[in-house]
Amino acid sequence: MTTSDKLIQMVIAVALFFGVMAVILLLTQRLRSRNGERVQAAAFVLPALLLILVGLLYPAVRTLIRSFYGAGPFEAPFVGLDNYTRLFTDPTQLQVLRNTLFWVILTPLLSTGIGLVYAILVDRSRFEKAAKALLFLPMAISMVGASIIWKFVYAYRSAEGLSSAQAAGGVDQIGLANQLLTMIGLDPYNFILDQPWNTFFLIVILVWIQAGFAMTILSASIKAIPDDIVEAARLDGVGGWKMFRHITIPSIRPSLIVVLTTITIATLKVFDIVQTATGGNFGTSVMAYEFYTQNFVSGNQGLATAIAVVIFVLVVPIVIYNVRSMRKLEAR
């Protein structure tokens, strides 16, 4: 396809769907009777519902069924719970689970912690707007882009393979992290390769992306704390750490929960960072990544769908908690 072909197709697709919308509006314009309005409502809702039914609900059920069958794409035998057993017994899969656990615990805590502290520190300062924009910036960057940015920070050069003259003069590091390490007299470190800490350095990338989200929500929440509560506490001699502990934190508790759970859900599904930074090698694979490789590289649809189902099962309680906290937040 040439560029102009693609652009024409793009215009056709947009026109097609806006056409559907226009036709629905035109056809139902004259319907005023009670029954007419029912038809109208159905016409408004049906395209969206149809997509959800065929594109979300039906595949989800198919995935659940598929997870009880074996590997191959054709004529896979029924294997019962074997795929699930393998997920929780196979050493490789156990490592994947352990990594996922690290991600899910560390990412929400670190991003929320950094976002909260930063929101407080820049609150009502002269540079508030600019300072926030800085933390905000990574939210516009793709995880692929962010992974490239951080892989460059982590770039590692060892002295091996260089002539003795070069080695004697020290190796020029091109990655910022190793430059800082060598500046304070430490040996350069291979952040991406050395297990098990490499997983931690990949988590840093997601924290870097998510902290801006935490900061935005929490900052708005802090600003919504009524001034008279704070003033009353101050008159009672409450200050500093006590103020933070007994006034700020309880006041923003619902927002904190929403932020923590939202980031947890996002973390469970993280795929891009592992794919870009390590390709799942060096013991860094996580569940969302394993899902992809099992299905599209190893051709084991059974295991892949089982992983997807486990991700789903893990997400459900967190989402329910998240929604309930969000409701409480809105009710205030």
Place this chain on the structure above:
Amino acid sequence: MTAAVENPVGTEPTPPEGGNGSKGGRPKSAASAFKESAGGRVGSAIALIVALVWTVPTFGLLVSSFRPEAEVKSNGWWNFFQDPQFTLDNYRTALDSSAGAGTLMDNLINSVVITVPAVLIPISLATLAAYAFAWMDFKGRDTLFVAVFALQIVPIQVTLVPLLQLYRDMPFGLVPLSGNGAPAGGLYALWLSHTIFAMPLAIFLLHNFMREIPGELIESARVDGAGHVQIFTRMMLPLMAPAIAAFGIFQFLWVWNDLLVAKVFSSPQVQPLTVALQLLVGQRGEDWYLLASGAFISLVIPLVVFFSLQRYFVRGLLAGSVKG
């Protein structure tokens, strides 16, 4: 979270000037009271460090994208300030280089071609549905709406495998949307998938914004003889413009930055930038002059959109538009 929506980033409320008998000056917020005792200097230092960690990595890659290849390969980007050498060659090379099928320039066009309909189509379908859920009476409305909202929790991983199969073997003799000979080189599979995954959140978000419009307004229009179609096109769409913008930015960033959906559904000839860059990292992981400029080619458009429409983005964020 409605109270918070009025406070997007940066537009801090003006504190009442000395009105409430405080000891002169602006009243202290909970945050500033904490800051005072945390020690102004320590606090500022922490804020500064965080700000640096959040910007220097991006800045380093940006600088590297303008340094000559030989320089990038032999020493760190910070040397640029002692020995500034500037070139645009990396960008030329990157746009002409290839990972997978076609050049990065082709991938850039693919990204645009994928993103524009994948943002506009869900907006058109979701505004219609959201209006019906918000202001039309029909049986089972609330149950259906809760069901749609609940489906937000389905992780896309759960849908990918059967969805791909569905695109390959379409029922009722429909044209396959994926594989060889698919219409528009398989682009429909991508557009449809992004639309499907956006639908629950889009309907939920737009519904909430639409419910904020006073019911009397709709009622009086109805009394004056306006049908739902007139109310939708003449009243709702103009009033919803900021909300649509808020959702639009989310969907734009989501689609433009997406890797998983693109890897699963796109044929090589329509691969977007994210896929090409990820392949490039795998194939030429040490060619930082190339990766740097490639990454920035993919970053420019979302950054421009993001900063020009940041206001709407924050509004959407505070209204709960976070895709799980």
